[in-house]
Amino acid sequence: MKIESAADTLSALAHGGRLAIFRLLVKAGPAGLAAGDIARKLDTQPNTMSAQLLVLSNAGLIRARRDGRSIIYTADFPRMTSLLKFLTEDCCNGRPEICAPLSAAAAQNCTPKKGNCR
Amino acid sequence: MKIESAADTLSALAHGGRLAIFRLLVKAGPAGLAAGDIARKLDTQPNTMSAQLLVLSNAGLIRARRDGRSIIYTADFPRMTSLLKFLTEDCCNGRPEICAPLSAAAAQNCTPKKGNCR
DNA sequence: ACAACTATTCACGTATTATTGAAATATCCA
DNA sequence: TGGATATTTCAATAATACGTGAATAGTTGT
Numbered sequence: 001m002k003i004e005s006a007a008d009t010l011s012a013l014a015h016g017g018r019l020a021i022f023r024l025l026v027k028a029g030p031a032g033l034a035a036g037d038i039a040r041k042l043d044t045q046p047n048t049m050s051a052q053l054l055v056l057s058n059a060g061l062i063r064a065r066r067d068g069r070s071i072i073y074t075a076d077f078p079r080m081t082s083l084l085k086f087l088t089e090d091c092c093n094g095r096p097e098i099c100a101p102l103s104a105a106a107a108q109n110c111t112p113k114k115g116n117c118r
Numbered sequence: 119m120k121i122e123s124a125a126d127t128l129s130a131l132a133h134g135g136r137l138a139i140f141r142l143l144v145k146a147g148p149a150g151l152a153a154g155d156i157a158r159k160l161d162t163q164p165n166t167m168s169a170q171l172l173v174l175s176n177a178g179l180i181r182a183r184r185d186g187r188s189i190i191y192t193a194d195f196p197r198m199t200s201l202l203k204f205l206t207e208d209c210c211n212g213r214p215e216i217c218a219p220l221s222a223a224a225a226q227n228c229t230p231k232k233g234n235c236r
Numbered sequence: 237a238c239a240a241c242t243a244t245t246c247a248c249g250t251a252t253t254a255t256t257g258a259a260a261t262a263t264c265c266a
Numbered sequence: 267t268g269g270a271t272a273t274t275t276c277a278a279t280a281a282t283a284c285g286t287g288a289a290t291a292g293t294t295g296t
Contacts, residue, residue, distance in 0.1 A: 003137055010132035015254090016125045023121075026216070036272060048255055050274050055253095069263045069272045077215045084216070087202060097195045098144070099202065133284090153243060166285055168244050173283095187242045187293045 001086040009083050012059035017044065018052050025062055025075040032074035034067075119204040127201050130177030135162065136170050143180055143193040150192035152185075 001009075013019050020042055025033060033041075039049040053073060056062045060079045065072050088099045119127075131137050138160055143151060151159075157167040171191060174180045178197045183190050206216075 003141075004134050007132055007134045007137050010128050010137070014125055014129035014132040016122050019121055019125050019128070034272080045256075046273065047257085051254075071273065080216045084202070084205060098198045163286070164243065165245080169285080189243065
């Protein structure tokens with residue numbers, strides 16, 4: 001990932017409301033959530049929500065698909081992975097202090113050993 | 119880390135120039151770099167640089183100390199670690215697909231096994 | 237004290253972003 | 267077709283962010 005692309009992606013997440021949306025969609029997984037559901041859960045007006053979803057969508061962090069009258073949004077996992085890789089590689093290239101503890105935490109959270117990853 | 123704090127920190131990094139500054143400081147390590155050196159390396163005017171450094175500083179991502187007439191900036195590693203932890207824990211709580219590959223990459227980059235981390 | 241150097245602060249114009257009411261589009265069902 | 271539902275688009279406003287010239291503050295050496 002290029003630095004300007006990373007900055008754009010970070011911009012999309014640099015907003016409390018949008019970060020909350022993204023978090024919700026990550027938890028929802030591939031099934032995703034309808035725009036209206038997200039708006040209700042986060043207590044946001046439909047048009048405001050639509051604008052926020054557009055920003056995340058333009059950044060490539062989420063994807064949209066129509067299902068009947070609803071539009072279902074899902075988190076784009078590879079995009080998030082590549083952002084995190086950019087940030088961690090950035091760090092590790094210079095100093096390991098930043099991502100060494102992260103690596104440990106990630107390993108603990110993400111390895112399928114203990115079954116804490118669905 | 120709280121979500122609003124994470125959004126603020128992401129805001130500071132959501133800017134090509136500031137992301138470049140932070141990257142430079144990470145690579146510089148604890149020795150840090152003087153404001154003027156950063157400005158020259160990134161071809162930015164001193165007052166613009168000062169404003170960008172202030173944003174990063176307010177976000178807690180960098181620290182300043184005076185050394186003679188220069189002001190030396192250093193990356194705040196723990197702050198970056200906690201941001202990355204927020205992002206990855208966020209992801210892992212729901213789905214491991216995002217940070218599983220990250221975890222592997224981080225482990226490869228950061229473990230002192232191969233000596234590729236100074 | 238003075239001049240040179242380093243960096244910040246201030247004030248200002250411009251540009252971008254965020255939110256909202258109102259209107260428009262798309263879908264479903266009767 | 268017509269009405270209800272779900273979401274987006276448009277237009278306008280308010281708020282925030284960005285970069286810059288000019289002025290200011292701290293430090294060093296003479």
